[in-house]
Amino acid sequence: EVDKVLAGLEILSKIFDQQSSPLLTRLIQQASSQGGDQELENLVVKLSVLKDLLSSMERKALKALQEMSSCPSFTSQSSMFSHTAPRKAKSIPVQAFEVKLDVNLTDLTKIGKSQKYLLSVDVEGGKLVVQKKSKDPQEDWNTFTYDKIRQLIKSQRVHSKLGIVFEKEKDKTQRKDFIFETTRKREAFCQLLQLMKNKHSKQDEPDMISIFIGTWNMGSAPPPKILASWLISKGLGKTLDETTVTIPHDIYVIGTQENSVADKEWVDFVRASLKECTDLDFKPIAMQTLWNIKIVVLVKPEHENRISHISTSSVKTGIANTLGNKGAVGVSFMFNGTSFGFVNCHLTSGNEKTARRNQNYLDILRLLSLGDKQLSSFDISLRFTHLFWFGDLNYRLDMELQDILNYINRKEFEPLQKVDQLNLEKEKNKIFLRFYEEEITFPPTYRYERGSRDVYVCHKQKPTGVRTNVPSWCDRILWKSYPETHIICNSYGCTDDIVTSDHSPAFGTFEVGVTSQFVSKKGLSKTSDQAYIDFENIEAIVKTASRTKFFIEFYSTCLEEFKKSSENDTQSCDNINFLKVGWSSKQLPTLKPILSDIEYLQDQHLLLTVKSVDGYESYGECCIALKSMIGSTAQQFLTSLSHRGEETGNIRGSMKVRVPAERIGTRERLYEWIRVDKDETGATKGKPGCRMSQDFKATSKKLASADSVGIQLGKPLCEEVEKPSCIAVGRAPAPLPGAAAEDR
Numbered sequence: 125e126v127d128k129v130l131a132g133l134e135i136l137s138k139i140f141d142q143q144s145s146p147l148l149t150r151l152i153q154q155a156s157s158q159g160g161d162q163e164l165e166n167l168v169v170k171l172s173v174l175k176d177l178l179s180s181m182e183r184k185a186l187k188a189l190q191e192m193s194s195c196p197s198f199t200s201q202s203s204m205f206s207h208t209a210p211r212k213a214k215s216i217p218v219q220a221f222e223v224k225l226d227v228n229l230t231d232l233t234k235i236g237k238s239q240k241y242l243l244s245v246d247v248e249g250g251k252l253v254v255q256k257k258s259k260d261p262q263e264d265w266n267t268f269t270y271d272k273i274r275q276l277i278k279s280q281r282v283h284s285k286l287g288i289v290f291e292k293e294k295d296k297t298q299r300k301d302f303i304f305e306t307t308r309k310r311e312a313f314c315q316l317l318q319l320m321k322n323k324h325s326k327q328d329e330p331d332m333i334s335i336f337i338g339t340w341n342m343g344s345a346p347p348p349k350i351l352a353s354w355l356i357s358k359g360l361g362k363t364l365d366e367t368t369v370t371i372p373h374d375i376y377v378i379g380t381q382e383n384s385v386a387d388k389e390w391v392d393f394v395r396a397s398l399k400e401c402t403d404l405d406f407k408p409i410a411m412q413t414l415w416n417i418k419i420v421v422l423v424k425p426e427h428e429n430r431i432s433h434i435s436t437s438s439v440k441t442g443i444a445n446t447l448g449n450k451g452a453v454g455v456s457f458m459f460n461g462t463s464f465g466f467v468n469c470h471l472t473s474g475n476e477k478t479a480r481r482n483q484n485y486l487d488i489l490r491l492l493s494l495g496d497k498q499l500s501s502f503d504i505s506l507r508f509t510h511l512f513w514f515g516d517l518n519y520r521l522d523m524e525l526q527d528i529l530n531y532i533n534r535k536e537f538e539p540l541q542k543v544d545q546l547n548l549e550k551e552k553n554k555i556f557l558r559f560y561e562e563e564i565t566f567p568p569t570y571r572y573e574r575g576s577r578d579v580y581v582c583h584k585q586k587p588t589g590v591r592t593n594v595p596s597w598c599d600r601i602l603w604k605s606y607p608e609t610h611i612i613c614n615s616y617g618c619t620d621d622i623v624t625s626d627h628s629p630a631f632g633t634f635e636v637g638v639t640s641q642f643v644s645k646k647g648l649s650k651t652s653d654q655a656y657i658d659f660e661n662i663e664a665i666v667k668t669a670s671r672t673k674f675f676i677e678f679y680s681t682c683l684e685e686f687k688k689s690s691e692n693d694t695q696s697c698d699n700i701n702f703l704k705v706g707w708s709s710k711q712l713p714t715l716k717p718i719l720s721d722i723e724y725l726q727d728q729h730l731l732l733t734v735k736s737v738d739g740y741e742s743y744g745e746c747c748i749a750l751k752s753m754i755g756s757t758a759q760q761f762l763t764s765l766s767h768r769g770e771e772t773g774n775i776r777g778s779m780k781v782r783v784p785a786e787r788i789g790t791r792e793r794l795y796e797w798i799r800v801d802k803d804e805t806g807a808t809k810g811k812p813g814c815r816m817s818q819d820f821k822a823t824s825k826k827l828a829s830a831d832s833v834g835i836q837l838g839k840p841l842c843e844e845v846e847k848p849s850c851i852a853v854g855r856a857p858a859p860l861p862g863a864a865a866e867d868r
Contacts, residue, residue, distance in 0.1 A: 130174060179328050214403050216247040219367040221313050222257075226285055226301035241302065245316045250324040252317065254300075270324045276314055276798040283307040286314070287801065311614065312365035314798055315635075319371065322794055329430075329460055329640035331794040332610070333374035337601050337632045339468065341381040341516040343574070343625030344416070351397040353619045354629040361566030361617025364633065372402040373633060376422045377455075379468030381516045382625075383418050387411060391420055398422065410455040414438040415448035417515075419468040421455050433458045437493040441471070441484040450484065452515070456494040456508060461639035461681075461727070465494055465508035469515040475594065478545050481518055485555045489769045498686070499679060501733045502745050503768055505557070505604055509729075510611060510636060513559065514601040516627065519546035521568070521596045525582055528594055532567050532580075540568070544597060553771050558764075559602040562616035562632065568595040569618045569628040577620050577628065601632040606729050607763075608749035610637030610795040637795045642724040653784035655720035657730075657750070659712040660758050662689075662777035664734050665704050666743040666765065671697070672736045674705050674743070679731040682717040682724070682750075689713060691737060702773070705734075722783045723790040726751045732775065734765060744772040754781040 225239040244253040252273060255265035268290055274297055277287035284304045292298050304310040322330060338354055353359055355376070356369045363369075378394055385393070391408050398406045406422040409431050413419075417438075423431060433456075440451040452469035469488055472480040495507035505511060521528055522543045531540050541547055541564060549555045571593045573579040580595045599618070605611050612635045618628040662676065673691040694706035717725060733745045744765025753759045762776040 127170075130170060130177075175328075214370065216316075216319070216371060218244055218246045218249075219312075219316055220244045221304060221309055221367075223302040223304050226303050243302070243313065245313065245320065247316055247320045247323060250320055252320075270317075270321050273317065273321070276317060278310070278314070278798065278800050280800050284310050286310050308363075308365045309367075312368045315368050315371075315614070318635075318794060318798070321797065325794070330374075330638060332635060332637050333427075333459065334371075334614075335512075335634045335636055336373040336376045337379075337466075337512055337514055337634070338377070338629060339379045339381075339514040339516070339599050339601060340622075340629035341470070341570070341599065341625060341627035342383045342385075343627060344382045344384050345574070345624045347385070347393065348622055348624055350400075351394075351622070351629075352401050353621050354631060355397060355401050357615045357617065357631045357633055359566070359617050359619040359621070359628075359631075361564070362562065362613075362615050363617050364615050370401070372398075372404055372424065374424050374427055375459075376406060377419065377466050377512065378422075379417075379419045379453075379466075379514055381417050381468075381470040383416050387413055387418065390418060394420060395422065410434050410436055410457065412436040412438060412453040412455055414440065414451050414453050417448070417451060417453050417468060417470050419453045419455055419466060421457075421466065427459070430460050431457050433463075433496075435494050439488045439491045441487050445487065452488040452492060454492050454494050454504075459638050461641050462510070462637075463495065463508045465504055465511040467492065467504070467511070467513045467515070469513070469517065471516070471518045473518045475520045475522075475592070478519070478549065481545075482549060482555050486769050499731065501677065501679075501735075501742050502731060505559075505766075505769070506731060506745055506747055509609060510603065510605045512601065512603045512634075513556070514599075514630075514632075516570075516598050517546060517600050518598050519544065519549070519596065519600075520598070521545070521594050522548075523594070525592065525594050528568075529580065532595060535567075537564060537567070546597070546600065555769070556602055556604075557766055557769060557771060559604045560613075561600065561602045562613040564597060564616070566617045568597050569630055570596050570598040571626045572623070572628065574626055575623050577623055581626070599627055599630040601630060603634070606747050606749065608751045610793075611635070635795070637793060639727040642719060642721070642727075653720060653786055655717050655725060655784065655787065656782045657715035657717065657753075658709075658758075658780055658782065659707075659714075660709050660778040660780075661707065662712060662775065663704065663706040664744070664765065664773060664775040665702055666734055666773040667701060668703050668743055669701060670736065671695070671703065672738050674734055674736055676707065676712075677733045677735060678713070678715060679733075680715075680717075680728060682719070682728040683715060684718055687713045687715055720784055720787045722754060722788050725754060725781060725783060726790065734773075734775070742767055744775070746775055748779075750781050753779050754783055756780070756782070 221243045223241050223243055225241060227239075240257040242253075242255045242257055244255065246253070250270040252268045252270075253265055254268065272291045273288065274291050275287075275289040277289065277299075279285035279287070279301075282303070284307050285301060286304065287299050287301045289297050289299045304313065318332070322332065336355070336357070340354070357364045358369065376394075376398060380390075383390065391411060395406055395408065398404065404424060407425055407428045408420060408422050409428065410421045411419070435456045436454065438448070438451060438453045440446060440448045442448060442450045450470050450472055452467055454465065454467045456463065456465040458464075467488065469484070471484040474480075489503050489505060492504055494504055499507045521540055522545060523540065528540060531537070546555070550559070568580075571580055571582060573581045582592055582594055584591045584593060601616065603611065603613075613632060614635055615631065615633045618630045620628065622629055664674070664676075666674070673695075675691055676689040678687045678689075689707055690711040692705040692707050693711050694708075696704045698704070715730075717728070719725070728750045730748045730750065731745065732748065733742045735742050744767050746763045746765050748761050748763065753761065758778045758780045760776065760778055763774065764771055765773040765775055
């Protein structure tokens, strides 16, 4: 089939090139009698050539169409069919930002006062104009194309400060630091520059996408005619700057509860609302409903073919777990090489029902059937590169009503967050283990008087008497990502103008790093240039009174099939409720990735599950990023084990990922283009989650080389285990040792 397509493309390519590629001709003429590894290697090369050829022809065809469209005869004919042409997205206007040049005291003495500049971002034109503001009619300005802006460096200490590294001449750069009016302006500027660089990039596939998450309990009432404020993240809390608010996201995930609108009508309504905001016809790729709990996923038309392996599921948690008035719906899929999971839930209501809500969460975690079925040993919190969990979680505030109202009136939300049931249960590690949530800076989204956002109505007449519902943050958005992946929450808030329900719609937007379906330019690995994953030793502490033997299973998309170790060869017990087990290198397998390129391996992860020999029951699972383990010397890792939402132990060891020298070439990702200034320390309050691989490796080495007594059995595990980090901004899932500096 590949040969047939290549032969057809060879003919078509002659239309543009008038000649055939020698490599293409040679590939087609290769004997079909080849077998084994040689045939498989040729197939990989052909697929790589096929991909490059299609991309090249697409660009040439587009250029030819553009040239044709300039012809008067073609223009007059095409006008006949203009009514069928799809609407294009609105072009992004040039945005200007007023800034001050950040200078040290010595320079300030020389120039007299801080200099003001105007930074104009032309996304469509692919350039940045840096203009000095002065009364002098002789303008002082410079224009930099997207490829001459080498790096953006965010200050962690001064949140409105940004360093820009420009390429002045070949191999010569210059850095200038600017102070923006607000942090939000700085973030909007960075987003526009990332968009510009992505738009004009020569890469066929994106490194980074933007995701909108929305959750709303509609209160069984019809929605308003306009949802614009919700879909553009406008309202209260952490919102987007007006310069970027109308830029469409790549994926929209809309979760609703108590939604009585029929499925098709709801999807059509959301699509129409998005089209009104963005001028784009978003494509629905998945819809799942459980009674009146709904989730719908829509993507930009250009991404439709990048979506695969779509799965949907639902879990009932109503009375006796048989009624669907409470429960969850979920959707999962692959975006190129990155797996995503989305869970929209409606948990048990009532101030006093905290324990029941916790059980709802654990039931959903265990029973929701999403993602790769080969990962059945792992709950859904470990099956996806990025998992988003949102909905009407119904956790309330444990405080007297009048005290809550007083704090809300004064816009003092921190005291309320300290009595928020969700936060309290997370701190006890009972729910949402190692999930993140962005800092809440908006008032409670429940329980408003319908038709108004000025008054909370807290008393409700029930057959059993008057029920009091205190204002609470029932509507939440949390996420969990694999270690050393890129995810940043750019907004988290609620609307203040949608008043049909007693809940306000909540929104969150995320910048997420994604990987492509990697095709090696060098073909399949041979024995001489095969990458290997070697383990020197592994030690695990598992929560059990059993004294049985254990083994480890290793899963990864970079492996042809899962692998397992032999039984542990060391075992000890210092605490009746815990067991320490160890494996030497002889008991551990050498893993051979299907591709050996470092560009591929640095995006891969290993999932480990520790199982007992008798019964094959899992006693804990974890995830390890390969990125920090690549090198010629062994690296230490240390992370926690969990099972069915409960922390069950920890695991540490020494391993290395050996990559052949000829496979070491890599490239900078778009999200690596922006970094945090390494010379500055001190994390923002409530946002400790940004540490990079070097920091993690150093911490792991220190902890792993410490005497084993340092990790005491029976102590709270969250205090003992250094968690591998992802690039995330938000409230930490638990207190993290050494989480002070952001070293990205």
